[in-house]
Amino acid sequence: GQNIDQPTEMTATEGAIVQINCTYQTSGFNGLFWYQQHAGEAPTFLSYNVLDGLEEKGRFSSFLSRSKGYSYLLLKELQMKDSASYLCAVSLPRGRDDKIIFGKGTRLHILP
Amino acid sequence: DSGVTQTPKHLITATGQRVTLRCSPRSGDLSVYWYQQSLDQGLQFLIQYYNGEERAKGNILERFSAQQFPDLHSELNLSSLELGDSALYFCASSTSGSPYNEQFFGPGTRLTVL
Numbered sequence: 001g002q003n004i005d006q007p008t009e010m011t012a013t014e015g016a017i018v019q020i021n022c023t024y025q026t027s028g029f030n031g032l033f034w035y036q037q038h039a040g041e042a043p044t045f046l047s048y049n050v051l052d053g054l055e056e057k058g059r060f061s062s063f064l065s066r067s068k069g070y071s072y073l074l075l076k077e078l079q080m081k082d083s084a085s086y087l088c089a090v091s092l093p094r095g096r097d098d099k100i101i102f103g104k105g106t107r108l109h110i111l112p
Numbered sequence: 113d114s115g116v117t118q119t120p121k122h123l124i125t126a127t128g129q130r131v132t133l134r135c136s137p138r139s140g141d142l143s144v145y146w147y148q149q150s151l152d153q154g155l156q157f158l159i160q161y162y163n164g165e166e167r168a169k170g171n172i173l174e175r176f177s178a179q180q181f182p183d184l185h186s187e188l189n190l191s192s193l194e195l196g197d198s199a200l201y202f203c204a205s206s207t208s209g210s211p212y213n214e215q216f217f218g219p220g221t222r223l224t225v226l
Contacts, residue, residue, distance in 0.1 A: 042114065042217035042218060042220055043217050045214040045216070050212070094168070099157060099160065102157070105154060
């Protein structure tokens, strides 16, 4: 089967750094997405990793290790508006069912 | 504002009924994706259309069907509705049919089945 695991909830302080982990076990792998979703709103794209390594985009960075089935999203200089759910999703090769599988999301709470 | 529109925003109906959800992709995007999001299941990929043709299929029930029209808007039809179909339904669009492209999500349709 296909499985994506991420912590259900995390709490961090404004101005700090937080790392949200995601592990996956899937039959095939094209790449891994991270999305941000504020309560009651649509998901918005943050990053897409295909190759191993770290990709930095402003305050957000995403890391992938394909051999370990592991990714993390790193958020720096946390702001109150970063309070949201963060969804990890794996894109599967064509021909597989469930072309894109999402984890259940990590709800991040930012404290002042 | 992602540029993807969905109608209606809210829909309340009864078990056994049939509803149609509508999605207009961003200008120039050829792919449309449909997702279901419920509290216990998270975001579930249902189906993808690219330039009018079905491209990929996920966890879509047989009671559900979708199509993409020549003007690239898409409709998701849900029939014989059950209480468990109550969820937020998102449509997303992307420029191509490739899974590598960023998807832009619409605001969603909240379906409540009573």
